[in-house]
Amino acid sequence: MTRLTLSRALNEGLRRSLENDPKVMIMGEDVGKLGGVFRVTDGLQKDLGEHRVVDTPLAESGIVGTAIGLAMRGYRPVCEIQFDGFVYPATDQIVSQLAKMRYRSKGKVALPVVIRIPFGGGIGAVEHHSESPEVFFAHTAGLRVVACADPADAYAMIQLAIASDDPVIFFEPKRRYWDKAEVDTAAPLSAALPLDQARTVHPGNDVTLLSYGPLVRTCLEAALAADADGRSVEVIDLRSLSPLDMATVSASVARTGRCVIAHEAPVYAGLGAEIAARVTEQCFYSLEAPVLRVGGFAIPYPSARLEEHYLPDLDRILDAVDRTFAY
Amino acid sequence: MTRLTLSRALNEGLRRSLENDPKVMIMGEDVGKLGGVFRVTDGLQKDLGEHRVVDTPLAESGIVGTAIGLAMRGYRPVCEIQFDGFVYPATDQIVSQLAKMRYRSKGKVALPVVIRIPFGGGIGAVEHHSESPEVFFAHTAGLRVVACADPADAYAMIQLAIASDDPVIFFEPKRRYWDKAEVDTAAPLSAALPLDQARTVHPGNDVTLLSYGPLVRTCLEAALAADADGRSVEVIDLRSLSPLDMATVSASVARTGRCVIAHEAPVYAGLGAEIAARVTEQCFYSLEAPVLRVGGFAIPYPSARLEEHYLPDLDRILDAVDRTFAY
C-alpha cells in the first residue's frame, strides 16, 4: 500500500500496462517531455522511449484516427485528450470509426484503443476546460464509457481499460487529480472489480444516491452529513456509464424506494435521464418518489466565477434527497 | 393549397426565405447545380445565384465554421449536411462555437445559422446514411433542435428556423421526403405554430404516444390501428427536441396516465430517456405504468437487410402500448 494522488495512481497504472505489454502505447499532446498538463504521463517517455510515448501534432482527430490505424496494426494505443472540451474535433473518428469497426467487420477488426479525458469543472478554468461530454459517448453503441473516482480505483480501472479489447472512453475527474489515498499497487489485476460493474461506496437504507467521477466524493460527504441527521443514504459509484450496471442499481433502489442521481453535465438529456428512465421501468412499484436528478443547468458551462452555482454541491444534492422525501 | 412532397415543401419554404431576406444563404455539398441529393434545394441556385446558394468544398467542419463567420457578418446561412452520419466532423464547430457564442458574448453575437440534416433510416442505405444523432445536439445547451414530420409543417418550420435568431439544428425525416400532403403556401408565417411547441396530431384518452420526425406517421398509423381495437391513443408530434414543450406533454399524460415514446435513435441515453425522466417527475401520481420507450437497440445502425428489425414499426409501438396496460 502506498499513498498516491489520483494523477499518480493513473501514472503507475499506465506504467504497469506499458511494462507488461510491449504493444501498449501512449499518444497525445504534451504527454512526453512535459508529462502531460496534469502530469499523468510524467516520466513515461523518459523511461519507455519515444516510440512508446508519443508527443503528437496538435490535432485530436489525428490522435484518434492514427490510434485506430495503430490498433489495426496490433497496438493498444492510449490517447490523451488534453481537456474535455477538445474531444469534439475527434467525434467523427470516435463515433463513425472507433465505435463501429468491430460491428462493421463482424468481429474481424478489434480496436483496443483507450481515450483518456480529464473532465468536469471546479478548477476555475477558462472556457472549454470544464465540460462533461460523457453522454455523447454513452449514447454511441460500441464504446465502453467509464469514469474513475478515486486513486485506488483509477489505478485498477486504467489497466482494465487498456486490457479491454473494446474501445474505452476513460473519464478522469480532473479536480480530484490531487486527492490522495492508499493504493495497493501489488494487488493482481484479476482481483479488481470488473470494468462494467458499479460499486457501493457507502451502504444505506433510505435512499439511493448515484454518481460517478468527481461527484462521488461529494456524494459521500453528503451521505455522511445525512447520517448525522439520521438519514441513511446509500452511495453507488457507477464506474461504467455504458454499459450500465443496472443489477446493482435496481437492487439498491428496490430496497430504498428512493433515488437521486448527481452529475456535472447538464441534466437535460444527460446520463441521469437514462438512469432515471431505467430505474423507473425496473422499480416502478418500489418507488416512493420519482427519481430526481441533480446536475448542470441547460446552459453552456459558465465562467469560473459562476461555476460554484453551476456545479452540484453537497447542499444541492441533499436538497434533492430531501425533496424525494416530500413525496 | 397545393399538394407537395415534404422535399418540395422544404424547397418552397427555403425559396420563400431566400426571396424575403437577402441575407439568407444556402450552403453545402451539391446543393447548387445538383439541387441536393434529395433535391431539397432544386432550382434555387439557378434562380437566386451562386452567391446565395453555394456549392461548398467537401468538408462539414468547413461548412459550419464558415457559416458561423458569415453569420457574424450578418448573414443567415442555412447549411445542408448531406446525411446524418456526416455531421460528426462538424461537431466541434457546432458544440464549441455555434452553440456557445451567444452565451459567451452575453448576447453581443447572435448566430442565426440553420443546419439541415436529413436523418433516420428506412431507405435501405449503406452505412452512415441512417443515423439519428439528435440527442447529441439536444444535450448541447444553446442550440434549438427541431424535427419536422410532414409537408405542411416542414414548410412552416424551415422558415421559422431561418427566422430564429438562435442556431437551429433542423432534422428532416429522409424516408418521408416523398410523402405528399396539402400545403398552404399562402398562409402567413405568423399563423404557424411556434417552433418550440409540440402539437397533438391525434387526440386520445387512454395513452399518450410521443414521437417526432419519421415515426410520427408510424405512430399515427398505430393510433388508427388501436382505435379499431377500441383503445384511444393520443399522438403528439414533439417538433422541438430542445427545448421540449413539456406543458403539452404533461397535460396529456396527466390525463391519460400512460406514456410511450418512440424514436429511431438507440433507446440508451436517447432523447426518450429525458422525456421519460421528466414525465415521471411531473406526472408521478398520475402514472399508471412507467413511461416505456421504443427505439433503436444499443448497437450501431445495422446493414440494410436488417434495418426492418432495428426500426420501431407499428407492431413494436403497439406492443409497447400494450405493455403499459399490463401494469
Next chain:
Amino acid sequence: MTTETIQLLTPEGERVERPDYPLGDVDIRGMYRDMVLVRRLDSEAVALQRQGELGLWASLLGQEAAQVGSARALSPRDMAFPSYREHGVAWCRGLPPVRLIEMFRGVNNGTWDPEEHKFHLYTIVIGDQALHATGYAMGIQRDASEDEAVIAYFGDGATSQGDVSEAFGWAAVFHAPVVFFCQNNQFAISAPPERQSRVPIYQRASGFGFPGVRVDGNDVLACYAVTRKALRAARDGEGPTLIEAFTYRMGAHTTTDDPTRYRLASEVEAWRLRDPIERVRAYLARTREADAAFFEQVEAEADELAATLRAACLALPDPPPMSLFDHVYASAGGGSGSAILDAEREQYAAYLGGFAEEGAE
C-alpha cells in the same frame, strides 16, 4: 508551377520512355486482363442494382487503370486502405468480389478480414481512412519492418476534409511509410476539383513537405510505375508521397445519381477517347504481345466472372434477425458483452417469439 503529368502509354497505345519511372518486369497482359475483368464485374453490379438486387453501387468505370496500376504495384505485404469505389484494387488484392456485393446489397457493412488480403474495409465517411493508413504505417515503423508500406485511396473531394490534411501532416512529421493515392476523377458527386483546390491536387503535398506527383490516371503503366516508385521510397524510409491520378468518372457517382444535371455529354465523350483499357489493347495488339485468342479468352473469363458473381449475389441469404446483436463488443460466453444489450436482445427474441407463436396458433 507547371503541371507535369507522368504518362508511359499514350491514348493511342504508344509507349513513352521515362527512365525515371522504370517498369521492371511488368505483366501488361495481366494488367489488361484485370482491367477487363473489373470493368465487367462493375457493369454486372450496376445491372444487379438496376434489377433491385443491390441497394447501391458505386461504379469504377473509367478508373480501371488507376486502380489496377496502383494495386499491382503493391507487394503482398503492403496494406491498402480503400475508400468505397476501389473494386479494382480489391480484385487485385484477391478479395472475392462477392464480399463487395454483400455490402452493397445490404447483407452486411463490408465484412472481411483486412489482414487476409491486406485490403482494409471500405470507408464511407470521406477521408477517415487517410488517418488510419497513417497510423498503420506508424505501426510498421514501430515493428521495424522494412519491407512493408501502406497505400491510402481517396478522391479529389476528400482532399478538402480536415482529416486528410491531418494525415498529410502526421505522415510528413513522422516520416511514415504511406503513399496517398488520390483518384481525381473530376467529381465529388457534382462538384468539380476546382471546388476543392485552387491548384492541381498533387501540389498539396509540397506544403506539407513531401513530394506530390500527377500521373495520367488512365494509363495503367504510368500508375503502376509511379506507385511502385513511391512505395519503394516509403519502404526505404523516405516518407510519404502523394500521387494524383488524373482520371474521369465515366459513370454516375453512384446508382442513385443523375450526372446529366451537372455535366455535359460532350465532356464524357471526350474522355471516352482516353479509355484506359483501349489503349492497352492497342498497345498489346500493335506489339503483338497479345493476339485475338488472348482477347477472346479474357472476354470469356469476364463473362464467366459476371455470371458467377450474379449467381453468388442471388444466392446470398439475408442475415438472421438475431445477428443484429452480435459483435458490438468483445464478448465472452454467450453474452453480448453488455448487460444492457443482453436485455434488449432477450426482449427482442421474446417479441419475435411472440409472432412465431401467434403464427403457430
Next chain:
Amino acid sequence: MTTETIQLLTPEGERVERPDYPLGDVDIRGMYRDMVLVRRLDSEAVALQRQGELGLWASLLGQEAAQVGSARALSPRDMAFPSYREHGVAWCRGLPPVRLIEMFRGVNNGTWDPEEHKFHLYTIVIGDQALHATGYAMGIQRDASEDEAVIAYFGDGATSQGDVSEAFGWAAVFHAPVVFFCQNNQFAISAPPERQSRVPIYQRASGFGFPGVRVDGNDVLACYAVTRKALRAARDGEGPTLIEAFTYRMGAHTTTDDPTRYRLASEVEAWRLRDPIERVRAYLARTREADAAFFEQVEAEADELAATLRAACLALPDPPPMSLFDHVYASAGGGSGSAILDAEREQYAAYLGGFAEEGAE
C-alpha cells in the same frame, strides 16, 4: 526551397531596405510605445495571476512586434479574429484591456462587441477561428465591399488542426479576402514546430495555391510591412496570404505551465538578444527620432496603465448568480427563450431564496 525571412530592422536596430515591402508613412514611435505598453500590461496581468486575482494568463512576452506590427497594418474596417494570446492586437484595436482581464479572471468568457473594435472574441479551441475568419471574409465578398479584409491569428501548433487546413482550402477556392497570420513562437505548449510540420510553416500555403511568406516576428517594421501588403492584396481581390511570423514565446505557455521541463534556459537567453522592443529603441535612439524624454514618458505611461489596470481588475464585481441563465437563447420578454431553462432558473432562484430565508431566521 530556401527559407527567406523578411527583415526590415536588424536585432541591432539597423534598417534593412526592402523596396518590395514599403513602409509608407509609418509611425515607429507609436509602435514602440504600443509594444512597451502591451509588455507592461502583460507583466501586470502575470503579477495579478500570481497574486490570485486571475485564474490564468497567457503571456505575449516576446511576441509584441508580431502583434503590434500586424495589428497596426489593419485599416479601421478590417476585422481581426484572435486566438487567446493577442493582447497586443487587442490593444491596437482599442479594446480596453480590462475586457481581457475580466475573461482571465473568470468573470465572464470574453464579452465584448466584436464589431465595436473590429476585434473578435478570443477563441480557445485551437484553430476554430480560422474558419470563422474565412466565412466573415466570404461575407465581405457578398457585400461587395472593396476596402475590407480579415486577419486570422493562430499559432504554430494550430497549423496541425484540420480546421485550419480546411480554412486554407476554402479561402483559396473562394479567393476570400483573409490574411492568415501565424505566430510561430516555437512552441505549442511543449511541442516544437517540427512536431507540426516537416517544412517551414509558411510553405503550407503553396500547397493550397496561395502565397506564404516568413517574416522576422521580432521585427515590428517587417511585420507591419508584410501584413500591410497582404491585406492590400486581399482587399484588391487577390485572395489569401499566409504569414508566418517567426518569433519566440519568452514566457511560459500560460501561468500554469513550467517551461523548464522542456526547454533550455540558454535558448531563451539567445532569443533575448533578439528582443523586439530593444531593437526599435536602438533604432529610435540612433536615428534621434526619439530622445530620453520620449522613452521616459512611455515608461511613465506604462506605469500608469499598469496601475489603472490593476485597480480596474480589483474593482471587478463578481457576476450575480442568477446571470447564469442569461443569453443562452434570444429571448423575448422576461423568459430565457427556453421553457426548460425557465423552469431550472425558477427552481434555482427558489433554492437560493431558501438559503436567504434560513439566514433571515
